[in-house]
Amino acid sequence: MPELTPVWTLVAYPVALGAFTFAAAAFDTGRPLSRVARLLVQQRRRTLLPDTLLVRVGVAGLLAAAVLAGIVLPLGDVPLLGLDVGIVWFNAMEVCVWGALWLTGWGVNSVPPLVGGYRFIAQGLAYELPHMFALITAGLGAGSLRMTDVVQAQQGLWFAVWMPAAFGVYLVSALAMAFWGPMSQPLGADIAGGVTSELAGADRLLFGIGRYALLSVVAAAAVPLFLGGGAGPWLPAWVWTVLKTAAVLAVLVWARHRFPAVRMDRFMQASWLVLIPVTLVQLLIVGIVVV
Amino acid sequence: MAVAFWILAVVAVAGGVAVFVVDSMARATFALLASLLAVGVTFLLIDLRYLGALIILMMVMEMLVMAVFMIMYMMNPAGLMPMKMVHNKTGAAVIAGTVFVLLASGAVLTRWPERRGTPPADPTHALGLAIMGPKMLVMMVIGVAILATMIASVVMATHRGRYGSAMPDRRRDGEGS
Numbered sequence: 001m002p003e004l005t006p007v008w009t010l011v012a013y014p015v016a017l018g019a020f021t022f023a024a025a026a027f028d029t030g031r032p033l034s035r036v037a038r039l040l041v042q043q044r045r046r047t048l049l050p051d052t053l054l055v056r057v058g059v060a061g062l063l064a065a066a067v068l069a070g071i072v073l074p075l076g077d078v079p080l081l082g083l084d085v086g087i088v089w090f091n092a093m094e095v096c097v098w099g100a101l102w103l104t105g106w107g108v109n110s111v112p113p114l115v116g117g118y119r120f121i122a123q124g125l126a127y128e129l130p131h132m133f134a135l136i137t138a139g140l141g142a143g144s145l146r147m148t149d150v151v152q153a154q155q156g157l158w159f160a161v162w163m164p165a166a167f168g169v170y171l172v173s174a175l176a177m178a179f180w181g182p183m184s185q186p187l188g189a190d191i192a193g194g195v196t197s198e199l200a201g202a203d204r205l206l207f208g209i210g211r212y213a214l215l216s217v218v219a220a221a222a223v224p225l226f227l228g229g230g231a232g233p234w235l236p237a238w239v240w241t242v243l244k245t246a247a248v249l250a251v252l253v254w255a256r257h258r259f260p261a262v263r264m265d266r267f268m269q270a271s272w273l274v275l276i277p278v279t280l281v282q283l284l285i286v287g288i289v290v291v
Numbered sequence: 292m293a294v295a296f297w298i299l300a301v302v303a304v305a306g307g308v309a310v311f312v313v314d315s316m317a318r319a320t321f322a323l324l325a326s327l328l329a330v331g332v333t334f335l336l337i338d339l340r341y342l343g344a345l346i347i348l349m350m351v352m353e354m355l356v357m358a359v360f361m362i363m364y365m366m367n368p369a370g371l372m373p374m375k376m377v378h379n380k381t382g383a384a385v386i387a388g389t390v391f392v393l394l395a396s397g398a399v400l401t402r403w404p405e406r407r408g409t410p411p412a413d414p415t416h417a418l419g420l421a422i423m424g425p426k427m428l429v430m431m432v433i434g435v436a437i438l439a440t441m442i443a444s445v446v447m448a449t450h451r452g453r454y455g456s457a458m459p460d461r462r463r464d465g466e467g468s
Contacts, residue, residue, distance in 0.1 A: 095351045099355055
């Protein structure tokens with residue numbers, strides 16, 4: 001079994017995730033608390049013949065996937081769950097978002113959410129392979145799939161410095177994974193909000209929390225994978241982890257309105273024809289250097 | 292451990308039963324996914340963490356792609372109407388019953404060999420050596436061939452998608468939108 005972790009991580013993880021989720025929401029929407037209050041008193045919207053069970057699973061699943069993906073990320077030095085296959089676990093949990101979005105889109109029995117759900121599957125098929133190769137590159141550089149080993153391997157040089165292509169691809173796939181900014185077409189305005197167009201009240205609130213939590217987790221994962229984890233001068237490890245996560249999150253939030261929307265079929269072509277070869281070459285270079 | 296195993300076993304079997312009981316394609320797909328995820332978590336229980344995480348990862352992606360294809364090929368629009376999940380009930384029951392009896396009797400009647408050796412310290416490492424060790428060249432060639440096939444088929448499929456060419460073509464600017 002994975003080694004035991006200190007009890008404080010049980011408290012620190014939800015606090016950190018909650019704080020980053022709130023910060024992302026605050027930067028994105030301006031006044032998150034008033035929005036929360038409004039959504040809490042809002043009525044649920046009823047559609048004709050919805051599959052309520054599947055919608056509930058989908059909406060709750062988004063937050064659950066984000067929380068479960070984050071438990072292998074080191075909070076400073078130790079993660080909540082020190083899994084020896086942490087990278088694979090992170091990947092597996094983050095793929096559950098596909099299911100969450102498709103279920104939400106399907107279950108409400110309405111056209112725009114259905115289109116949005118299918119858009120996310122198409123986007124997922126486009127981003128997932130380059131994303132996996134980027135993750136594997138970090139694992140190969142460290143010779144381990146354990147997140148803390150990946151951090152240890154970056155004592156001398158951050159992976160972002162000597163694997164820039166993998167880092168860049170990770171950031172692009174992070175946008176796609178959290179259906180954020182230019183990759184937010186599953187929630188596109190052209191389909192009236194896509195997956196979320198029929199969500200109201202508590203459902204929309206939970207979905208929104210899940211989405212910001214997911215964005216925080218994909219930003220936080222870049223820190224142990226490519227930015228040296230908690231390494232840094234003077235300050236303790238957890239402060240550096242927080243600072244770096246905040247920096248990546250700020251870049252992702254900033255990117256939201258800076259780039260035009262990307263259509264998923266074009267992204268598919270660009271992703272498979274450019275990003276996959278780029279990550280494979282990066283993987284080859286890292287492989288040669290490591291061996 | 293034992294409690295967790297039995298819970299997972301019940302979830303796996305119940306998910307499998309639910310596939311045939313529910314009346315919607317989406318519910319059937321996700322019931323099957325729940326069943327497979329329970330199997331994946333069982334692998335985590337017996338310390339095969341890499342395989343467990345991999346099963347979860349692959350099954351989620353696989354069932355989602357399968358949901359897309361199943362619903363795409365169904366006769367009623369998008370599969371939103373309730374439908375029966377079983378066809379040819381008697382034939383299917385006979386075949387399933389026979390296969391179950393064969394497998395179960397095999398499992399019960401076989402003389403299982405005594406365990407030799409101990410589990411390796413790092414099952415992931417041992418698994419990698421077992422699969423890739425002597426067969427490295429074959430696996431590399433097959434891996435590259437599969438990847439090339441996938442990329443080629445996607446390139447051909449996206450040449451002209453639903454919204455026109457994926458990449459803007461200046462020569463045919465006036466055509467379509």
